[in-house]
Ligand SMILES: *[C@@H]1O[C@H](CO)[C@@H](O)[C@H](O)[C@H]1NC(C)=O
Ligand SMILES: *[C@@H]1O[C@H](CO)[C@@H](O)[C@H](O)[C@H]1NC(C)=O
Ligand SMILES: *[C@@H]1O[C@H](CO)[C@@H](O)[C@H](O)[C@H]1NC(C)=O
Ligand SMILES: *[C@@H]1O[C@H](CO)[C@@H](O)[C@H](O)[C@H]1NC(C)=O
Ligand SMILES: *[C@@H]1O[C@H](CO)[C@@H](O)[C@H](O)[C@H]1NC(C)=O
Ligand SMILES: *[C@@H]1O[C@H](CO)[C@@H](O)[C@H](O)[C@H]1NC(C)=O
Ligand SMILES: *[C@@H]1O[C@H](CO)[C@@H](O)[C@H](O)[C@H]1NC(C)=O
């Protein structure tokens with residue numbers, strides 16, 4: 001063994017000059033099959049693992065990390081069975097993976113309502129993975145599930161906030177790879193609700209003694225949500241002290257996001273319950289002629305078509321509106337109702 005080592009040690013002086021080549025030549029030639037196996041493993045296993053497992057996983061997780069922001073929704077041309085829905089949205093991502101997401105059909109549903117029944121489906125256009133991109137879509141929406149749409153409108157109308165999920169199956173194309181990868185687009189956005197239009201006020205009032213249309217006023221309706229809708233002609237039940245006393249009409253109502261909506265309104269109201277309430281405390285003394293009315297949605301009709309998905313949502317709750325009826329009577333007709341009522345003086 002020692003003999004065999006010596007010549008190797010001497011020749012090794014030559015080896016020092018080209019250690020790699022000799023190392024490889026001997027090694028590579030002898031173990032070529034190992035290299036072949038490693039190569040085959042790389043090609044046969046690793047590349048597909050990267051292409052089939054790693055890339056789609058990264059693509060999906062990048063898509064999951066991206067944020068969808070709803071900038072605004074506008075619902076117009078509302079009909080019984082269809083409407084036009086415009087959505088302006090922004091998708092935010094880190095922009096590190098260069099990819100294109102195929103157009104897809106996304107359904108929208110209330111995240112916090114069991115069943116996740118879609119109330120709308122939207123065709124999303126092709127998008128890229130740019131760090132910031134706006135996606136604005138306008139399309140006709142056929143109402144496939146009126147109950148689900150009514151429930152969405154009810155939540156939108158009643159809640160302080162609501163969470164809506166956009167869900168769709170689509171494909172992603174990563175730059176440099178010809179393959180298409182299936183991915184799931186699923187984003188939940190939280191949006192402000194209308195809080196039952198709380199804060200609606202009514203002023204610039206006038207009254208007459210006719211049987212119909214005996215009250216005119218201006219209604220100021222706040223809109224806290226990012227959704228604007230064309231309602232059309234809306235009517236409301238009108239209650240005083242728990243009793244229905246008439247109907248309120250607002251024509252061509254289009255609730256716009258981001259502003260206080262100013263509307264002319266008119267009403268047909270029974271006079272005796274109003275006069276009676278004015279002659280009682282607290283209206284006649286402490287409240288100086290102000291009465292609390294409740295209104296609740298009754299019908300919504302746009303260009304001859306009933307819109308139950310709005311009407312039924314508006315009918316789910318009452319909204320209290322204080323109105324200066326005493327002051328209105330004084331201004332319009334010169335009448336002041338004292339405590340005890342007009343009849344109270346003739347004892
Ligand atoms: C979307 O953006 C366009 C352009 O800025 C604007 O005219 C439109 O009113 C917006 N629509 C919605 C639904 O926010
Ligand atoms: C999309 O709508 C936003 C407003 O929400 C607007 O600023 C942007 O210009 C619109 N983009 C396109 C491509 O219309
Ligand atoms: C939203 O409002 C609806 C109807 O008033 C209610 O049933 C639901 O629990 C509310 N959801 C949330 C998340 O506040
Ligand atoms: C009616 O109320 C609105 C909103 O609060 C206010 O801007 C307006 O000046 C009021 N009109 C009158 C005549 O007081
Ligand atoms: C309400 O306005 C209409 C139209 O301007 C008018 O004909 C009617 O007399 C008004 N009614 C009252 C109660 O002011
Ligand atoms: C609205 O108020 C009226 C009168 O007080 C009452 O009869 C009715 O049950 C209320 N409706 C809702 C949905 O709260
Ligand atoms: C609202 O009602 C009025 C009077 O009945 C009608 O002339 C008008 O066309 C209606 N408007 C809409 C948007 O339906």
Ligand SMILES: CC(=O)N[C@H]1CO[C@H](CO)[C@@H](O)[C@@H]1O
Pocket residue numbers: 199221222223224225226257258259260
């Ligand atoms: C988005 C938003 O809240 N817009 C407006 C809705 O109406 C109220 C007033 O009632 C405004 O203060 C908001 O700016």
